[in-house]
Amino acid sequence: MALQIIQSNCTVCGACEFECPNAAIKFESDTYIIDPELCTECKGSYDTPQCAEVCPVPETCVPA
Amino acid sequence: MTANVISLNGLSVGSKDSLTKALESEGCSSSSCGSSDAPEDMDPETWAKVKDHPCYSEEAHHYFARMHVAVAPACNIQCNYCNRKYDCANESRPGVVSERLTPEQAARKVIAVANEIPQLSVLGIAGPGDSAYDWRKTKETFQRVAETLPDIKLCLSTNGLALPDHVDDLLDMNIDHVTLTINMIDPEVGAKIYPWIFYEHKRRTGLEASQILHERQMQSLDMLHERGILVKVNSVMIPGINDEHLLEVNKEVKKRGAFLHNIMPLISAPEHGTVFGLEGQRGPTAAELKKLQDACAGGANLMKHCRQCRADAVGLLGEDRGQEFTMDLVPDEVTYDPEKRETYREWVAKEREDRRNAAAVAKAETDAAVADEAEALLVAVATKGGGRINQHFGHATEFQIFEVDAEGVRFVTHRRCDNYCVGGYGEEDKLELVIKTLEGIDTILCAKIGDCPREDLEKAGITAIQDYAYDYIETAVSAVYRARRGLPATEVETA
Numbered sequence: 001m002a003l004q005i006i007q008s009n010c011t012v013c014g015a016c017e018f019e020c021p022n023a024a025i026k027f028e029s030d031t032y033i034i035d036p037e038l039c040t041e042c043k044g045s046y047d048t049p050q051c052a053e054v055c056p057v058p059e060t061c062v063p064a
Numbered sequence: 065m066t067a068n069v070i071s072l073n074g075l076s077v078g079s080k081d082s083l084t085k086a087l088e089s090e091g092c093s094s095s096s097c098g099s100s101d102a103p104e105d106m107d108p109e110t111w112a113k114v115k116d117h118p119c120y121s122e123e124a125h126h127y128f129a130r131m132h133v134a135v136a137p138a139c140n141i142q143c144n145y146c147n148r149k150y151d152c153a154n155e156s157r158p159g160v161v162s163e164r165l166t167p168e169q170a171a172r173k174v175i176a177v178a179n180e181i182p183q184l185s186v187l188g189i190a191g192p193g194d195s196a197y198d199w200r201k202t203k204e205t206f207q208r209v210a211e212t213l214p215d216i217k218l219c220l221s222t223n224g225l226a227l228p229d230h231v232d233d234l235l236d237m238n239i240d241h242v243t244l245t246i247n248m249i250d251p252e253v254g255a256k257i258y259p260w261i262f263y264e265h266k267r268r269t270g271l272e273a274s275q276i277l278h279e280r281q282m283q284s285l286d287m288l289h290e291r292g293i294l295v296k297v298n299s300v301m302i303p304g305i306n307d308e309h310l311l312e313v314n315k316e317v318k319k320r321g322a323f324l325h326n327i328m329p330l331i332s333a334p335e336h337g338t339v340f341g342l343e344g345q346r347g348p349t350a351a352e353l354k355k356l357q358d359a360c361a362g363g364a365n366l367m368k369h370c371r372q373c374r375a376d377a378v379g380l381l382g383e384d385r386g387q388e389f390t391m392d393l394v395p396d397e398v399t400y401d402p403e404k405r406e407t408y409r410e411w412v413a414k415e416r417e418d419r420r421n422a423a424a425v426a427k428a429e430t431d432a433a434v435a436d437e438a439e440a441l442l443v444a445v446a447t448k449g450g451g452r453i454n455q456h457f458g459h460a461t462e463f464q465i466f467e468v469d470a471e472g473v474r475f476v477t478h479r480r481c482d483n484y485c486v487g488g489y490g491e492e493d494k495l496e497l498v499i500k501t502l503e504g505i506d507t508i509l510c511a512k513i514g515d516c517p518r519e520d521l522e523k524a525g526i527t528a529i530q531d532y533a534y535d536y537i538e539t540a541v542s543a544v545y546r547a548r549r550g551l552p553a554t555e556v557e558t559a
Contacts, residue, residue: 011149012164013193015138018200019265046265053267056142057149 002039002064003049007031009060016051016061025051036064110323113240113294116185117217118381120241120296120324122369122475126451127412129183131378132190133170134163135201139193140225141261141277144339145300145330163376164192167201169391171208175398177378177389178213182408188219190243192376196222199230206237212400217241221298224284225261225277231287242288243296243326244281248306249316251275256305259339282320289321296324296367301348301356302340303330314360325360326367329353350479368477380449382462382478419451419536426542427472438549440469442476443541444502444526446510453532453540457513463502466537468545473538499524507544509537 002024005016010031017025017032022045024038034051041063042049052061106114118125165173178184187209189195195202206218221243234242248254254274261273268276288295297317299310306313314325330347332340348356357366371381379385444463446455462480466473481494481501495517502508505526511533518528532540 011137013137013139014198015140015193015262018138018198019262048266050265053265054138054140054262056139 001041001043002036003034003041003051003061004036004064005032005034005051006060006062009057011057013056015054015056019050019054021045021050034061034064110294114323117219117241118186119188119219119243119367119370120294122367123416123451124185125369125381126449127183127416128185129181129378129380130186130188130373131174131177131181131184132188132374132376133165133173133205134192134376135165135167135170135205136189136191136195136198137164137193138198139191139223140197140263141194141223141273142259144257144259144345145302145332145341147337147341149337163390165391167204167208169394170205171212172396172398173389173391173394174209174216175212175400176394178216178405179398179401180388181379181385182404183380184216184405186217186219186241187213188221190221194222194226195220196224196230197226199226199233203230203233203237206239210237219243221245222284223277224281225263226280227284228280228287231284231291231293234288234293235291239293241294241296242284243298244284244288244322245298245300246281246285246313246317247299247302248274248309249278249282249313250309251278253306253309254278257302282316285317285320285322294323295321296326297322298326298328298370300330301327301353303346303348303352305345307348307352307356310356311359324365324367326370327353327357327360328370328372331372350477354477368475371478415450419538422536423473423538423542426539430468430472430542430546431470433546434470434549436470438470440467441506441545441548442467442504443544444479444505444508445537445541446508447537451537452534453509453537454511454534457508457510457517457528457530460498460510463505463508464537465505466541468541473541473545495520499526502526506548509540509544 005025012027012031014027014032017027021042022038022040024035025032026035049061055061114120114124116124116128118128118130174187187206189202189205202220209216210218218237218239219241220239222245224244224246227242227244247257251271251274254277255271258274258277260267260269261277262268263276285295285297297313299306299313301307301310310327314327317325330340330345332338332345332347334341334344357368360366369381373381374384374386376386377384378389443466445453445466446457446460447453447464448455460481462478464478465476467476468474479501481498499521502521502524507527507529508521509529509532512530513528521528529544532543
């Protein structure tokens with residue numbers, strides 16, 4: 001139960017890192033990566049996964 | 065103090081005298097963006113805030129430079145005219161940036177620029193996302209810069225959605241200039257511009273999105289105004305969508321205390337990959353923009369010297385030296401040397417006073433020599449800055465346009481002749497384009513011009529004059545006008 005970031009779509013704006021309630025998103029070697037161990041898909045925190053809500057590019061933060 | 069200074073044009077270091085000479089032989093451009101008001105038209109507190117800010121004072125933009133640092137890439141709204149993935153170093157428009165910086169890198173870059181460009185007076189954060197939404201990075205950058213360069217004016221540009229949450233931070237950091245991008249006051253119009261916003265942990269679309277954005281923008285404007293922070297409102301003019309509506313926006317933002325209103329033309333092309341670009345939405349023509357600006361006269365002060373610069377622009381308005389200061393060129397450790405900037409500021413204070421006095425004398429002479437009802441004239445000027453005619457016609461990538469009548473000389477706008485895609489055309493084509501750019505202009509003043517272009521301009525009905533090379537713009541434009549309308553033309557010879 002986790003999301004992943006499709007690297008080829010990512011604009012590296014970092015909004016997802018900013019919004020993630022679990023600090024599961026890190027900037028590593030020029031891109032953002034979601035740690036599947038920490039990602040809860042925002043269950044228990046918000047109605048929808050925050051990274052996918054805020055991401056400016058469609059189909060970029062998607063279920064792993 | 066030994067006066068080591070840098071010329072407006074770059075890195076040649078010399079004495080104060082050599083700075084004056086450098087200005088005479090190089091040059092910048094003259095009066096008219098932001099408020100064109102002189103100190104006597106403004107209360108002293110406001111004048112103190114704007115006098116060195118190139119975007120808020122048309123006069124200041126001849127002397128002072130700004131830099132933007134791209135530390136805030138995240139954004140909380142989507143605009144149909146923006147595609148932040150697109151990045152080309154050859155084009156200049158907001159939201160576009162080559163290199164993203166951490167606050168620590170940005171602070172180093174500011175010192176490196178301050179050491180090389182003594183005209184630097186303002187640090188702005190304009191994204192490339194939203195500076196108020198990406199607030200932690202914006203705030204950290206400002207704090208770091210304020211530690212080493214406490215006299216640099218800090219300023220930010222935002223869509224306003226997140227700003228109400230940070231207004232008190234702005235006060236704590238002595239930020240007294242904020243730009244709000246407001247394209248509508250009617251959510252029905254907004255729904256055609258903003259497909260979605262992210263607010264209170266939810267993506268919102270349609271009318272709901274624009275309703276919330278509108279309310280937060282008005283709240284931001286009110287809160288900033290109440291706290292004495294100067295607000296410039298930027299509006300993107302989108303033909304068929306908000307062009308007529310911007311008249312209402314102008315009235316509303318003025319009513320709410322905006323200091324300046326900057327109506328900018330939409331920049332739109334399919335290759336930008338924006339929704340508007342792909343849909344074939346066009347930008348306004350220069351004539352449409354001017355008509356709207358004229359119709360807004362009497363509303364908030366209009367800014368006409370905007371160059372729609374990039375989120376990482378460096379230098380005087382109209383120039384971008386960002387490529388000289390990419391992070392790989394900035395040393396790991398830089399120490400601020402205040403001497404050049406201090407010397408430059410002393411010099412500018414004197415130069416500004418001289419220019420103002422010269423303009424007043426020219427106005428009085430014109431007033432005495434020309435009938436009140438004499439028709440106005442449009443004059444183009446090739447300048448590199450400093451308020452002087454100091455650029456070769458062939459080197460100009462833009463012209464400053466002045467209107468002159470018995471009332472005096474007023475900056476109207478700048479017209480660019482290098483717009484995005486001129487590269488690759490032959491010289492002949494370029495001249496044709498320049499002549500088209502100068503449509504409606506009576507006279508062009510430049511430091512020098514070749515015989516061929518002068519003759520071609522003449523055929524197009526435009527007189528080119530190089531006799532006022534290195535003079536103050538206002539003085540020369542007044543003299544041309546007097547020669548045309550009043551006094552005999554003895555002192556004016558066609559180049």
